[in-house]
Amino acid sequence: MSIAALAAVTVLNLSRPSPAAAPEWPTLPAMVDDGTLSVMTYNVKGLPFPLAQDRPAALAGIGEALRELRLAGRQPDVIVLQEAFTPEAKAIARRAGYAHVVTGADADTQLEPNGAGDAFLQQASWIHGEGMGRWLDSGLVILSDLPIVRVRSMVFPDTMCAGFDCLAAKGVVIAWVSVPGRERPLAIADTHFNARKAAGVGPERANRAFARQARAARDFISANVDPGDDLVFGGDFNIGKDKARILAARDLVPGGREASALADCSSCAPELHADVAAIRKRGKDKQFYRGALRLKGLEVPLGGARGRALSDHLGYVARYELN
Numbered sequence: 001m002s003i004a005a006l007a008a009v010t011v012l013n014l015s016r017p018s019p020a021a022a023p024e025w026p027t028l029p030a031m032v033d034d035g036t037l038s039v040m041t042y043n044v045k046g047l048p049f050p051l052a053q054d055r056p057a058a059l060a061g062i063g064e065a066l067r068e069l070r071l072a073g074r075q076p077d078v079i080v081l082q083e084a085f086t087p088e089a090k091a092i093a094r095r096a097g098y099a100h101v102v103t104g105a106d107a108d109t110q111l112e113p114n115g116a117g118d119a120f121l122q123q124a125s126w127i128h129g130e131g132m133g134r135w136l137d138s139g140l141v142i143l144s145d146l147p148i149v150r151v152r153s154m155v156f157p158d159t160m161c162a163g164f165d166c167l168a169a170k171g172v173v174i175a176w177v178s179v180p181g182r183e184r185p186l187a188i189a190d191t192h193f194n195a196r197k198a199a200g201v202g203p204e205r206a207n208r209a210f211a212r213q214a215r216a217a218r219d220f221i222s223a224n225v226d227p228g229d230d231l232v233f234g235g236d237f238n239i240g241k242d243k244a245r246i247l248a249a250r251d252l253v254p255g256g257r258e259a260s261a262l263a264d265c266s267s268c269a270p271e272l273h274a275d276v277a278a279i280r281k282r283g284k285d286k287q288f289y290r291g292a293l294r295l296k297g298l299e300v301p302l303g304g305a306r307g308r309a310l311s312d313h314l315g316y317v318a319r320y321e322l323n
Helices: 002-014 055-071 163-167 203-224 243-248 270-282
Strands: 036-046 078-084 100-103 141-144 148-155 171-177 186-192 231-236 285-290 293-302 315-322
Touching: 036 055, 036 186, 036 231, 036 285, 036 293, 055 293, 078 186, 078 231, 100 148, 100 171, 141 171, 141 186, 148 203, 163 203, 171 203, 186 203, 203 243, 270 293, 270 315, 285 293, 285 315
Parallel strands: 036 078, 186 231
Antiparallel strands: 036 315, 078 141, 100 141, 148 171, 171 186, 231 285, 293 315
C-alpha cells in the first residue's frame, strides 16, 4: 500500500491538471417557470488518470444525457457536481447547455494559517498525501439555468483533511441564484467531505478530519447565508453508516431537512424505488434544504436501474415547490 500511495502522489505531482476552459456548446433554452425548483447532486468521478481510468467517454456521456433531458424539457434547474476535477468533467456544464456555471476553489487558493501547534497536523503523513499542498482543485461545480448573482467559497485547511483527500482543495462553494418572482435570491451550496476508507489513512484519523469539516461547513453556511433565507445544500457528504460521522453531521443545516430521507417513494415505479433505496443505503449523496421550500419528490434520471450509471454514484434530482 505504501508503494501504491507513493506512486499516486508522484503521478499527481507530474501531471497536475489545470482548470482549462470547457469547450463551448450552444446554450439551450431553460425551462418555463412552473413554481418549482429542481436540484441534482452528482459525484461524476472526474478523477485524473491513473486514479480513474476510461473516464473521458463516461463524462461526455453524462453531458449528453443531461443534454437529452434538456431537449425533453426535463433538465434540472440547478446541478451541483463533485469530483469534476478534469477539463472533461468541467465540460459537462457547457455540453449540457447550462448558461451559468461557477466552480469552487482552485488548487492555488490561499489556505488559512496551518495551525503549526495543532497535534492533528503534527501527525501528518506525506506518504499518504498530507502536508504536500493542493494538487487538484475543489472538484466542485454548480450549473444553473437561473442567473447566479453571488458566489462564496472556502477550502478546508490542512488541519481539517486526512490522507489523499488533502491533495484536493475540497471545501464548500455557495451560489445565490435569482428565482423569477422572488425578491431574495436562493442559496445553493455544494461540498465534498473527506472520504473514510479511500483517504488511505485509518478511520479514526479520517473521522477526525470529517468532524472538523462538518463544523467548518456549518459555520461557513451560517456566516454567509441568513437564517431566514432559502437554502439547498447538496453534495457528497461521505457520511455513510459510520456512527461517528452521523453524529458529527447532525444539524449540519440548522432547521434543515434531508431530501432523500423524507421523500415518499412508496408508490414509486420499481426502478425508481430501487435507485432511491440504493442512495439511502449508501448514505453519501445528500441534499439538505430549509426555508420556504417543500419537497415534492425525487427523480434518478442517471440511475443504475435505468442503465445510465456513468459514475460510481447515482445522480438524483430533488424537486421542491417554491412557496
